[in-house]
Amino acid sequence: MISDFAARRQTLWVQLIAFLLVLLSAGYAQAADPLPSWNDGAAKSAIIDYVTKVATPGSTAFVPVEERIAVFDNDGTLWPENPMPFQMAYAVDQAKQMAAKDPKLAENPMIKALIADDWDTLMAAPHHQGILDIVALTHAGMTVDEFRQQVEDWMKTARHPRFKVGYDQLTYQPMQEVLAYFRANGFRTYIVSGGGADFMRVWSQRVYGIPPAQVVGSTTKVVYELRDSGPVLVKTMDNLVVDDKAGKPAGIHEFIGERPIAVFGNSDGDKEMLEYGTIANPLPSLGVIIHHTDGVREYQYDVNPKSSGTLVEALKEAPSRGWTVVSMKDDWKTIFAPK
């Protein structure tokens, strides 16, 4: 009897300790702030409340893990788009470098204007010919492996003109926390951006923890060739599909094949994607707009952006759609990831 009692007492102790451990770990999980770079406020609460309710088993808003898909615009949402989108900065640097090595390239008046930093001429060319010529020179005619190497080399050496660090050092720390927080709660995180898929896939894993297959971007046709050295894919300018505005829901359908339930954007280019994720979605959804309100720490723009990033229509729609608008000035403690 006594040994029986002792055994039972021991069992009770084990159960009590296990129970305390569960309480402690639950308490710790509650206490740890998943978004430490966000100031307390409506935006932060909206994000945390949403993730908590869809990821908590038994919650009426619970969403099975297979259906937890979150999509993020890149330029202006995960990193800046000023003084120009970073991919355009790449194209400009690369075109200048190519023209320095091969003077004949300057026979193209657009490349000549670029070398002279004559942006008035470049932007005045009809049908965006200035930009297209620069993009064609730097984004087509090479294999995808050669392009990848060129982007990697540039990313190692190029410096942002204002912040004087590598472009990939300029991701928004609050959004890095959002990406990690969503993934920790079973979400698949996708980039859905007007930027080139081939450009973003070079560094998406390293910079955001997002693998190439989860990057949806603008594409052009690649052509397969079996060379003596092995198979290659050559980049062309044919069949350009721009992953912007109404192209974003189409791109999401084509690449992911399912509707997202959480959508993060910052411009009118993200409006249709925000609608697609949040209007009449049978699953609980979240729409978030990053509003560039901080001219001191970053850039302030919406109606008249310096480069891309016009935000008028989506901002107007936000209240009626229930989209959360994040003020970078007020909602973010820090802008960039610490060096």
Added chain:
Amino acid sequence: MISDFAARRQTLWVQLIAFLLVLLSAGYAQAADPLPSWNDGAAKSAIIDYVTKVATPGSTAFVPVEERIAVFDNDGTLWPENPMPFQMAYAVDQAKQMAAKDPKLAENPMIKALIADDWDTLMAAPHHQGILDIVALTHAGMTVDEFRQQVEDWMKTARHPRFKVGYDQLTYQPMQEVLAYFRANGFRTYIVSGGGADFMRVWSQRVYGIPPAQVVGSTTKVVYELRDSGPVLVKTMDNLVVDDKAGKPAGIHEFIGERPIAVFGNSDGDKEMLEYGTIANPLPSLGVIIHHTDGVREYQYDVNPKSSGTLVEALKEAPSRGWTVVSMKDDWKTIFAPK
């Protein structure tokens, strides 16, 4: 002292039992055949040896789990493509059903020929117009949700003319085992097929355990609309991109963004994809061709297939490329998954 000894003895017993359990489970894992529907032979060995060497830490051929990408053709590789590709059977059934409801559709001579089962007229039309008209009628003009529902309804009711079961009951059991075996060893498994992505994504998860985002197929443009009922994507016939032959490596690049290391196909339409995965790949690779040699249990074809599935060039290349050729007659114990 005695109680000390008793405690130590108990610990030793626990350790011994744990050790025996480890031995037993290791023995079980070795003994369990991952491909029970395959006869022992060169093909089965090649597949198991490959997976073992790339997935064993410390092996000289070890491949990190992020880079374990396996791609599978669908028609003729994971399920039959006779008497016609199953998606074509869908289009035919659906077009006939639509024409029965709307007699005006028969004003199109191709639809009229279809209703009369006049395949000579259909196939004789220049530029594949017969097939294209049937595909356009059944694959464009509706929303992606409407299309999904139509495919689901068809899959529930349609029966294969020879095997008298639903088409999704005709997956190859040996290939289901390969899919499971690769995934159990950390591979991401993708379908890369000439079939329509929208068609395959309806049932890929249920039938193969492959989620929509891991299905690469032929695509056409979808158009975003915000209707009163909510956002929709309307299927069109524009911008057709055929995921076959040289289109397969291009599709893999566009959708996955990385080279596969294991490639399974069955026809010349898979030749470029086999080359892309296995020639001059810095990682250890595997190429496998499913050869339709079993006219009794399935269909026998290569040079002159009844529908799709010509296999001449890829078969010729196989020995010099080191591709494994699977004879369905000799290498597979069973063809179809048990009912």
